[in-house]
Amino acid sequence: MARVTVEDCLEKLNNRFALVILVSKRAKQLLKGVTPxxxxxxxxxxxxxxxxxxxxxxxxDTDLSSGSPEKQVEADLNR
Incomplete structure (x- = not known):
């Protein structure tokens, strides 16, 4: 795959908004030093x-049992 596009990613995840959230969280993890x-x-x-x-x-991860969305965002930002 020489060039990755949003359409390539939408084959795995069919919601653009969820894709943005997922990619931004993963990019933050990579920025903090997590191994790709x-x-x-x-x-x-x-x-x-x-x-x-x-x-x-x-x-x-679509498991919403971890609490409210606000708590989930707070937990993600603290990682």
């Missing part, structure tokens, strides 16, 4: 996150 699930060379964090979603290495 694939070997990349000189890609920006967002591009790496998009590639991970497009190949299926990163999926959206």
């Amino acid at each position: 699930t694939l070997h990349v060379k000189n890609n920006k964090y967002v591009v790496t996150a998009l590639r991970e979603v497009a190949i299926g290495n990163i999926v959206l």
Whole structure:
């Protein structure tokens, strides 16, 4: 995959808004030093996150049992 597009990612996740949230969370994790699930060379964090979603290495956790959305966002930001 020479170039990753939003359409490539939407094959794995059919909601654009959920895709934005997922990719932004993953990019923040990569920025903080989490090891990427694939070997990349000189890609920006967002591009790496998009590639991970497009190949299926990163999926959206739809488990809402962890509490309110506000608490989930707060927990995600503190990671």
